[in-house]
Amino acid sequence: MTTPLLQMKDIRKRFGPTVALDQVGLEVHAGEVLALIGENGAGKSTLLKVLSGAHRSDAGEMLIAGELYRPRRPLDARNAGIAMIYQELNLAPDLSVEDNILLGHSGTGGGSLFRKKQRQRVLDVLQMVGLDSLDPTAIVGQQSVATQQLIEVSRALISNAKIILFDEPTSSLPQKDVAQLFKIIARLKEQKIGIIYISHFLEEVRTVADRYCVLRDGKGVGEGSIAEVSDAQIIALMVGRDVSDLYPTIPHQPGDTILCVKGVKGHATSPSIDFSIRSGEIFGLAGLVGSGRTELVRTLFGLDYLAAGSIEFDGQKIHGSVKARMNAGMGLLSEDRKHEGLAQELPIIENTTLGSLGRYTRFGLINLRAREKAAIDLMKTVEVKAHSEYQNVSELSGGNQQKVAIARILHQNAKLLIMDEPTKGIDVGTKSEIYRMMGELAAAGKTVLFISSYLPELLAVCDRIGVMARGGLKEIRDAADWSEDSIMSVATSSER
């Protein structure tokens, strides 16, 4: 049995009373892809930080090709041949492609740069990742996310990385770029590079990985060859409970039409959009990244300009400011949770009541006690796990932050909740709680407009699904009449 390229053995790490990693181990061999699977909070990021040297483990050891590896900071990892490619890419957007690739190379200090000499190396590495036609002097900030990711891979290759780690690489990639990424990973395998692939999209893991390792609550709970395990088994390992709980269904009956959109256009040249949603319904909006879903809801909510068409909600014609929409009963949960969903530096209590303080004020002064009580009730309703309503939102996990954002819309007494990618980056446990909440809202007569790029959840949770492509709404059918394939084929259709 050949020596593994990377071994992590019995890694232990605690932060005060919390045990983040408890005797975790993994192995990566040259030319193989190991999938590291686990929910948020399972210990994946801590494990990565230990691997990169940002944290020192309390116990355990790491070996690279059999030799002891004890990094003290991220630079040591890079020098040892480990390249980490995170979701937030580590590139300098104002510099050119070649400058980014060569950053930290070609001498240190005041040496002169000989870009022409290095040009061939840069071109070779770009060719290996399939970017043959990319101009090395192009500015990185202007490239697509997919290209930027591959540029980071090039940087790893030029520094002779032996192990490349991808952390959730596909969450912001359009479908065709995902296929390209897998092709490149296959090429990297041929070069005998060891790859660690972190993702919770099991379909991808099955396509690209050879072996898997599952973490839960800081412990390694299973590993082995991907071919010998089923999705259900992996999920059971991740979640620690039965799979059928994943998409809890709450029975509900859609009522009358509550939202009627006619001829709506965001710009003079965009396609005109017509559809309607009933109260007590969960309406899904599917489509590729770039198909115009976020644009549509922003226009509906008043954040973007309405070039043409009419919106009727709950019997009233909707126009004017966001405030008018909110008063009519619309609530929007934005895709960009960090910047548009929550005020990160403010505590939970402020975030939940943001924008609808009116009911607690008299003469402009806030009745703090009334507000506090309302916030606590809401926290219970959405089951936010925090130790106090005065805790800063930034200290909460992603899933809990999302729950706070949902609480905010509930607090506004929204009758229509527009949720744009509400489960993105959230752990499986919280996801199922959010699905359950949607079901409960529908059962109570409210309406949910659910945008997602993850087809399994749309198919399981929604009553009807509309598919958008190239700015237009192509087709609406009952969820039972859609399948992943049919949604994809409508979403990728090229007629306008």
Place this chain on the structure above:
Amino acid sequence: MLKKQLWKLGPLLAFFAILVFFWLADRTWGQGQFISARNFRVMMSSAALIAVPAFGMTIIIISGGIDLSAGTALTLCGTVLALMLKHAPVAAPETLLESGSMQFTLWMGFALLLMVLTGAGCGMVNGTLISATKVVPFIVTLGTMTIYLGIGQILSQESTVYAPKENVPDWLNLCYTGSNAENYLIPPVNLFGSEITFKIPSSVFITLFLAFAAGVLMRYTVFGRNIFAIGSSESTARLCGINAPLTITAVYTLAGFFVAIGGLLYFADVKNGNPSDGTGKELEIIAAVVLGGGSLSGGRGSIVGTMIGAMIITAIRNGCGLLSIPNTYTLIIIGCIIIVAVVVDQLRHGSPEWFFRMITRNPRGNS
């Protein structure tokens, strides 16, 4: 590709537009002096006063920082030079062969060295404070700005330092030619032996030389690229092994050197050292960088752009002066130009949504 080139020419086009504007205005309401060889020399000389310290500022801004102390540090250096000359043991010799010329030369050398060290020292203090503490450069240099002013006041004993005329060597006087424009450090060149003499002010030579050196540094050395990297994404730079604290300290120290040369030109202009003159200069210096395409968020800027920026400000000042527009209005005009430049910069690189919605009919955005 063409669009990119056009954008790069932005500052230059703006400069020509301003020249044309003032040429026409001057012809109509003024005395037609704006477009003349003499006025150009005056303008370029003045521009040098802003441009030289602005080169250092360009490097700082590219690295993502800013330096509000540039103005007071500049006059501090000028005051140091003035003080040294005031207390020179012997008068400046007319020729190099006079008795005492060796002594003076040594003293002069020492004075210049002290001036440069003052500038670099001010810069190093800025750089060290910024890299060691986590305080933003704006606040740190706001503090050092006042400190350097204070030090200058102490040295000058709260008044202006005048160096006696005989102590100031000719070549120093000729470093800045400005409006009394007939003597040049470098003798005028006869173009191909014809009657046309090509007189280039000495300050312009100094500026061009420093521009070339700074430009090469930023574009063709690893140090320069690291500075762009730090300004563009400090976390990425650190991850790639770039020693950010050291680089930043070096950047501010280097800028201090440019500030010292600026102090030299300042002294050559006014022939005295007054520390209070410096307050406000830093704003023009920063304006020159921004007008030239530098972005205050770092990662972008160019030496050539800064030179053009300095020329724009000078042209406006000069043009308004020739039209007898009072200084106060000139300030307002310059302020407006700076705001316009910053808005244009924002549009180039990422955009206020409202503006695009106004001017385009095309669908933007994704998802």
